[in-house]
Amino acid sequence: MPLIDPARSLLLVIDIQVRLMPAIADGAGVIANTDRLIAAAKLLDVPVLFTEQNAGGLGPTVPELAPEPGAAFAKMSFGAVQAPGFLDRVGDRDLVVTGCEAHICVLQTVLGLREAGRRATVVADAVGSRRPESRAAGLARMAAHGAEIVTTEMVVFEWLGTARHPRFREAVKLIK
Numbered sequence: 001m002p003l004i005d006p007a008r009s010l011l012l013v014i015d016i017q018v019r020l021m022p023a024i025a026d027g028a029g030v031i032a033n034t035d036r037l038i039a040a041a042k043l044l045d046v047p048v049l050f051t052e053q054n055a056g057g058l059g060p061t062v063p064e065l066a067p068e069p070g071a072a073f074a075k076m077s078f079g080a081v082q083a084p085g086f087l088d089r090v091g092d093r094d095l096v097v098t099g100c101e102a103h104i105c106v107l108q109t110v111l112g113l114r115e116a117g118r119r120a121t122v123v124a125d126a127v128g129s130r131r132p133e134s135r136a137a138g139l140a141r142m143a144a145h146g147a148e149i150v151t152t153e154m155v156v157f158e159w160l161g162t163a164r165h166p167r168f169r170e171a172v173k174l175i176k
Helices: 026-043 086-089 103-116 130-145 152-160 168-175
Strands: 011-015 047-055 073-076 093-098 120-128 148-150
Touching: 011 026, 011 103, 026 047, 026 093, 026 120, 026 152, 026 168, 047 103, 047 120, 073 086, 086 130, 093 103, 103 120, 103 130, 130 148, 148 152, 152 168
Parallel strands: 011 047, 011 093, 047 073, 093 120, 120 148
Antiparallel strands: none
């Protein structure tokens, strides 16, 4: 597969919600890397979409990530693809995926995207689960079904493409 193209990308932030994150192994790391990706997406004009699973029970997206008004997609199904209107909302973009839980909502969303013939790139250091072994199993299963597994730094540098990019210095500051 080719490099991640910012002109074709959409950053999908799955269910990083206030009542869920305290239970996630290295939840702070997941939030920090997702925040870096959101900042890079804004610098490089990559759209960002958040999902919120059962927001009445799990609360909204964590305030550290503060979605823009209208940027959160409400869902009750674990896989976002099964939620009415989701595929219409993301259009024909390639999805760069972060969020929780890796073995439930992230997995089911990514498998749904792959089944729909869509490119899904999962950011390993920006997805989490309550237990590390569940996260590892989720990542392995997604990879086995054709999802690309990458890191935050890989995404940012692929979006940049070159050290001559006009936003290079700003983007690199997000990583270092």
